[in-house]
Amino acid sequence: MTNHDEKPSGSRKFLFRALDVIEWVGNKLPSPLLLFTLLAFIVILSSAVFSGASVTNPTSGETIAVNNLFTIEGLQYIFQNAVDNFIGFAPLGAVLVTMLGIGLAEQTGLVHASLKGTVFSVPSKLLTAALVFAGAMSSIAVNAGYVVLPPLGAALFLGLGRHPLAGLTAAFAGVSGGFGANLFLTSTDAILAELTADAAATIDEAYAETIAVSMNWFFAAASIVLVTVVGTWVTNKIVEPRLGKYEGDNAEEEMDALSQQEKKGLLYAGISFLVTALVMVYLSFGPLRGDGNYLESPFFDSLVFVIFILFFVPGLIYGITTKVIQNDKDLTQFLGKTMASMSGYIALAFTAGQFIAYFGETNMGTVIAINGAEFLSNTGFDGFGLIIVFILITMGINFFIGSSSAKWVILAPVFVPIMMNLGYSPEFTTVIYRLSDSVTNIITPLLLYFPMIIAFAQRYDKKIGIGTLISMMIPYSVAFLVSWVVLLFVWMLLGIPVGPGADIYY
Known part of the structure; x- marks a missing residue:
């Protein structure tokens, strides 16, 4: 897939080769559906191998054991819940x-006309930064950014004659890698604050x-600048040069000026x-x-x-x-074409839904997370050493449990008391948890929206x-991790509060 326009030199040459190897190895895997x-x-087989392994939940004191699906009861679960696992696949309904x-x-x-208007009115140098920034800010709408921004980013880059996958990855990096950053308070702040307080x-x-809910506001707001700058730099200096010139079926399409009908x-x-x-x-406040809590209102749930x-509404009016x-037949036809274009994703959602459900049913993710937390508490590290280990363990656990709040339910009762006893x-x-969770979201196939991003990308490269x-x-992921850790330690050295009334030290 990689198509370099020119040979990179120096460190970029080594980096491109390393990424080419990762791409080659990863693409030797079967199709995402298979x-x-x-x-x-x-x-299913692993649940049989590790059947009997158990841990104690630090929150409730409950014993959690690996549930064996390679049994008669497990077989009954698989057959009885196949449809529910598909329908219950979290992103499916939201995406459709x-x-x-x-x-x-x-x-x-409407989208095409809007993109043309953007291309002809906004300086192209600002578009990458705007896309990454919008991605990071989209967490105020919970997970909606995953669905909206990556395909729009790809279309926008294509309209500018740039590689559409660079636009897709820039948006994805902002949405997922920047999930822990925002200028405003989000529902995630409310959830994590409650768990942290407990x-x-x-x-x-x-x-x-x-x-308070605003406990991380200062650091999250500063992180928006970091995510935007770093994400833009990675897109322009690494990802897009490595992708090279786009040569897909619609690569030669040119954007002409807006017609009078389009303007109207x-x-x-x-x-x-x-x-x-x-x-x-009005509805949100009425x-x-x-x-x-406003962030937990029926509006935010909708x-x-x-x-x-x-x-x-704007699409219909346009x-x-x-x-x-x-007439109504035209409207029905357009909606039908949209659903037809999502057929590949729907098929993928069926297999992904089964896998996610099985993994949750076995409790293996929870067992791994609690063991990782116990390992941290037994390392004997303190200060910066403990923080680094904390970050690495959280990043690793993120490959097994994608939900930010679900992980913090398990990890907070272990990490928060340890850090308080050390004066943090x-x-x-x-x-620390939020930045650690964010940096590996974009590279784990267990992220619920990962299959959807692949489906969007396959529009431009089948x-x-x-x-x-x-x-x-x-x-x-690497650039966010390094820059965020640097920001974290500078923040510590300067003693800046992470939020209103929320100091670094306890």
């Missing part, structure tokens, strides 16, 4: 519902009551988007506000449907204005495999 099928069988809205905007020509209460109940369509679509957005704002509406949609605050411990995607994302 790979998840094989992984599902491996999980969101893509109905995005697909209509794409089918009617863990801190085992040492100091009074202090635990002072832990964009005007009415823009007005409809603004009106729809204002309605959504009927969908709820009685509790963000997938909100995004669907925000794309669907189609009607440009006379692409003249629970808020600072959470910062032969792309897991190895290709991982080889493109590793430079981001």
Whole structure:
């Protein structure tokens, strides 16, 4: 897949060769659909091998044992839950519902016209940074950024005559690698703050009551700058030069200027988007506000449907204005084409859903995570040494448990008390966890949205495999890790609070 325009020299030559090896090895693996099928069988066999292994949950004191699926009961579970595992695959519903809205905007020509307007009005040098920045900021909409930004980034880069996969990876790096950064508070802040407070209460109940949702706000806001700068540099200096010139089927397409009809369509679509957005704002503070925390309101629980509406309405208005949609049959046909384009992802979701469900049912991920936490507590490290080990263990566990909150449920009761006893605050411990969790999200196939990113990439290169995607994302992962650790230690040396009233030291 790699197609270098020119031979790199020096350190980049060595880096490109290393990434080529990773890509080659990774692409020797079966197709993602078959790979998840094989992984599902491996999980079943592994559950039999490690049956009987158990750990004690540090939160509840409950004994958790590896559940053997290679039994009659396990076979019954596999058959009885096959459909539920498919339907319950977390990204499936979100992806399909969101893509109905995005697909209509794409089918009617709204996306293409919007991209043309962007290409002709925004300096191209700023687009990479804007894409990475938007990806990192998208965590305010929970996981919606995974669905919306990578395909739009690819289309935008293609419109500029750049490699579409570079746009896709830049957006993916921002969304996933930058998940721990944001200028605003998100639902993740609320969840992690609650878990951190529960863990801190085992040492100091009074202090635990002072832990706020904004506990990591300062560091997260500064991290937005880091993620944007580093992600842009990696895209422009490593990923895109390595990819070379794009030579796909639509590589020669040129963007002409917007026609009068397109301009009129964009005007009415823009007005409809603004009106729809204002309605959504009203709903978020009105009927969908709820009685509790705003970040846990019915509105935030409905963000997938909100995004669907925000794309669907302007797409519909654009189609009607440009006379692409003249009746209900045209609308139905466009929506059908969108779902047809997702058929490969739907098939992939079936096998991935089985694998994820089996892995969760066996409890192997939980056993691995708790053992990793116990290993850290027994290392005898303190200070910087402990922080580095903490980061490495969290990064490793991230390959087995993708959910940020699920990992912190297990790790917080171990890490937070240890760090408090060493003089580090629970808020600072959470910062370390969040950056460690973010940097390996983009290189683990167990990330729930990883198969979807591959499906998006295959629109531009049908032969792309897991190895290709991982080889493109590793430079981001390494660069984020190194720069974030440097920022963390500088933060410590300067003694800057990680959030309002949240000092580094306990």
